[in-house]
Amino acid sequence: MTKEISRRSFLGLGAAAAAMGSMAALSGCTPKTPDASLSETGGQDTGEAGTSWLGTEPEIAEGDITSTEETGLLIIGAGTAGLAAAATAADLGLDFMIADKNTMVQDTREYFGAVNTKYTKEAGQEVDKIRTMNEIARYSNGRTNRAVLKVWLDESAECFEWVDELVQKATGKELYLEIAPDLTDHGYFAPTVNHMHAPYYSGVMRNEVLQQHIEEAGQSIAFGYELVKLVHADGKVTGAIFNTDAGYVQVNAKDGVLLATGGYAANPIMMEALQPNVSKCVTANSYSMVCDGSGIKTALWAGAAMDEVPCPMIFNRGAVDVGVDAGYIGSGEDAIFPGTIFQLNMGSQPFMAVNRKGVRFTNESLPYDNICNASAMQPGGVWCQIFDANAPEDIDRFAQAGCARLTTDAIRKGAAIDDLCASALEPGIMKKADTLEELADMLGFEGDAKQAFLAQVERYNELYDAQQDEDFGKEPHRLSAIRKAPFYGCWYGGSLLTTIDGLTINEEMQVLDTEGNIIEGLYAAGDCSGSLFAGTYPEYVVGLACGRSSTQGRHIARRIAGDL
Ligand SMILES: Cc1cc2nc3c(=O)[nH]c(=O)nc-3n(C[C@H](O)[C@H](O)[C@H](O)COP(=O)(O)OP(=O)(O)OC[C@H]3O[C@@H](n4cnc5c(N)ncnc54)[C@H](O)[C@@H]3O)c2cc1C
Known part of the structure; x- marks a missing residue:
């Protein structure tokens, strides 16, 4: 069995699964390994117990860089978080570049959690934000950074309404609000936050709509750009180096680098080192093969801290x-x-x-x-x-x-x-x-x-x-x-499906180092970022993973553009 054929049905419902565009995306996935030093372990061991999965940052000589590009905000990863950031940047006229190692945008995740949208309010389903905050923090046993969570609580409605308008205009799909069931009789709180576009998992999906939106603004996604390391010195990140078909390309980013490279479920070496429980109870692969933790590693090499408690x-x-x-x-x-x-x-x-x-x-x-x-x-x-x-x-x-x-x-x-x-x-x-x-x-x-x-x-x-x-x-x-x-x-x-523990961030999604200092110029959003979850995903806050990823991506672009 190859990894390519391993990822099939998210829904497990024959017809719906067949309709999922996700499977097509996988066949187009050609992640490249630039050289032996960048293989999963790099064959290297840092010498520290339990961190051999990290390997060491690759050395790339200046002479090996075939070209250098300049931009404002460099967004790495064209998935949920990265596309929201890039489409927002396009709307706000930011100087930006978006790059991804794949040949197409990541699969769209249909369930989108947003708090107190116009739809929720119209349906008389206003959500108690503080109760929701406490519920999410309860799942993480208190490890949720509430300031980071507040970005989703406060800004997801605006984010969803923005993206919803784009989706409805481009596809004619209709909004479907899932009214949450009352789960209080078994001790959980389920707020009504989940928004979807019907018909589900069919036709043009949200990520393609965002791609089109970016292209209509005169930008294009740099596909085939695999991040191999960040350009950093003295606690500051100023760009990134990518492996491309044309060799190593350095991109200098004067407004910062946003990592939106997803989780590390497709990296069994990281999974076994960081999440031993997974191999005791998982039988099936629903993760995206491009989410291999490579972005997280580049930040760790640059001094970043990562959540201590895993969350699959x-x-x-x-x-x-x-x-x-x-x-x-x-x-x-x-x-x-x-x-x-x-x-x-x-x-x-x-x-x-x-x-x-x-x-x-x-x-x-x-x-x-x-x-x-x-x-x-x-x-x-x-x-x-x-x-x-x-x-x-x-x-x-x-x-x-x-x-x-x-x-x-x-x-x-x-x-x-x-x-x-x-x-x-x-x-x-x-x-x-x-x-x-x-x-x-x-x-x-x-x-x-x-x-x-x-x-x-x-x-x-x-x-x-x-x-x-x-x-x-x-x-x-x-x-x-x-x-x-x-x-x-x-x-x-x-x-x-994925991992949702990641790089330690603050409420501006700035990545922090192991002493809690901001690593200037480095942001993280979505699954590669942490500070929200520990141990378990708050399943009854339906669509939270996708909703927070989009909201974080949009927040960063708005903040850099001075729109917040
Ligand atoms: C099958 C499935 C269904 C799901 N359904 C839902 C749902 O309905 N609702 C929900 O809330 N959550 C859902 N989730 C979880 C949700 O997908 C994630 O939490 C969210 O989409 C993460 O977004 P992201 O931008 O961080 O990562 P992604 O959307 O995965 O994007 C990461 C991108 O980074 C790129 N990348 C990775 N490494 C590199 C590198 N080194 N260089 C360049 N590019 C790189 C990848 O190619 C990819 O395009 C689902 C997950 C799976 C696997």
């Missing part, structure tokens, strides 16, 4: 066959997760889940990565989801939030379970049987595990009948009976 974005949808364990296959930079289905959306429905011993081990109705983290402590790091022929009614009653709701919406429109799960049923990864005994055999439960599994189903049915989960406290409306054939079962691990 993991969804509970990495469907795998019987007997497959979570964790990387292979080692080094080519290591990859075993799953061939990258997201089966059904995995996010809170049906009964058991471990390889046939027993429940967690409340299945929590943020996506909760069951993944719990499964890291179970045999093989995987769990098995079970449901029956009543699944459509169950899913309707579960009323999930965020992208798990894609299954809900499809069911409400009359989709059949077998169609929604075709990508897993057809290759035999999801099992379907007329009796529970038969299902248990197909799922690999043998001996004591089979008896435990059958007893667990009985117990779960009792909990459903009593409408009270005495074992794990799942909300009554998310319990379901398992009595009506056909019965379905499927093993899952987590699917890794």
Whole structure:
């Protein structure tokens, strides 16, 4: 299996997945490695325990620079954050340049979190900003820099309304506001922040609209520009050096360099060093292959600090066959997760889940990565989801939030379970049987595990009948009976999307060094930046990752232009 074929379905819903432009983007991805010193480890070790993944900053002799360009603001990365920065810079007449190592803009992420937009207000869904702030900080166990978070809380409405106008004008798509469900009965707060453009994942997407907007302003994106190091001295960044088809190009940036190079999920060496839990519970690759942490490394070489607590974005949808364990296959930079289905959306429905011993081990109705983290402590790091022929009614009653709701919406429109799960049923990864005994055999439960599994189903049915989960406290409306054939079962691990721990920044997105000083001339936005998340992604603040990335990118351009 190559990395190129590994990233397929974000939605895990056949038709919607097929519609995603994201897959096309990957085939156009040709990240280049300039020389041996820039390979993932560089073959070098800094000598400090646990930092061999960082390698050392490459030496590039002046004579090896084939050309030098001058600009005002240099934006590196044409994804969510970088495009918002560049399109804003174009609007405000800034002198800027945007560069990306790929041959096209990054995939658009549809779910966009914005606080108190005109749409939210019109729908009578005004969000309590302080409550939202405290909720996000609770997920990070207090590590959220509230000043950094406030930029999203205060400016995301303006940012979304700006981009929405561009998208609606260019595509004719309509705005869809997702009204958040009331989750208070299981202890989470879900503010209504998620905005999307319908029809989802089809036609011209937001990132292409922004690209077009930049081009209409007479600018173009410098594709095939791979950042290899920053130009820096005495705590100040003045430019960057790129590897291009024409050799090394140095770009001097008098107004600063913005790193918008994404996370490091596609760098298994960094992942294993910084996020050991991931290899204990992830089975599938949903990340973008271009997000390899190379931008983060350049800033660390220039003296930047990075979050100390990692934060992966993991969804509970990495469907795998019987007997497959979570964790990387292979080692080094080519290591990859075993799953061939990258997201089966059904995995996010809170049906009964058991471990390889046939027993429940967690409340299945929590943020996506909760069951993944719990499964890291179970045999093989995987769990098995079970449901029956009543699944459509169950899913309707579960009323999930965020992208798990894609299954809900499809069911409400009359989709059949077998169609929604075709990508897993057809290759035999999801099992379907007329009796529970038969299902248990197909799922690999043998001996004591089979008896435990059958007893667990009985117990779960009792909990459903009593409408009270005495074992794990799942909300009554998310319990379901398992009595009506056909019965379905499927093993899952987590699917890794991205990483959202990154470079330490302040509220102006200026990168800080290890002593908390501003590194002059260096900004970071989006997944390569940190200071917001730790341990887990605040899943019920739907679209926060994309919303904050865009808002941060736009903020930097507005600040430099004196528009804030
Ligand atoms: C499949 C998937 C679906 C998601 N869906 C959602 C969603 O719906 N809502 C949501 O809120 N979040 C979603 N996320 C998370 C969200 O995508 C990110 O948090 C956000 O888009 C990050 O934006 P970014 O600008 O930091 O990075 P990206 O948008 O990933 O852009 C990074 C860019 O940097 C470039 N780059 C990297 N290294 C270099 C280098 N060395 N030199 C030059 N260029 C470089 C890359 O080519 C890329 O174009 C999703 C993530 C995935 C993987």
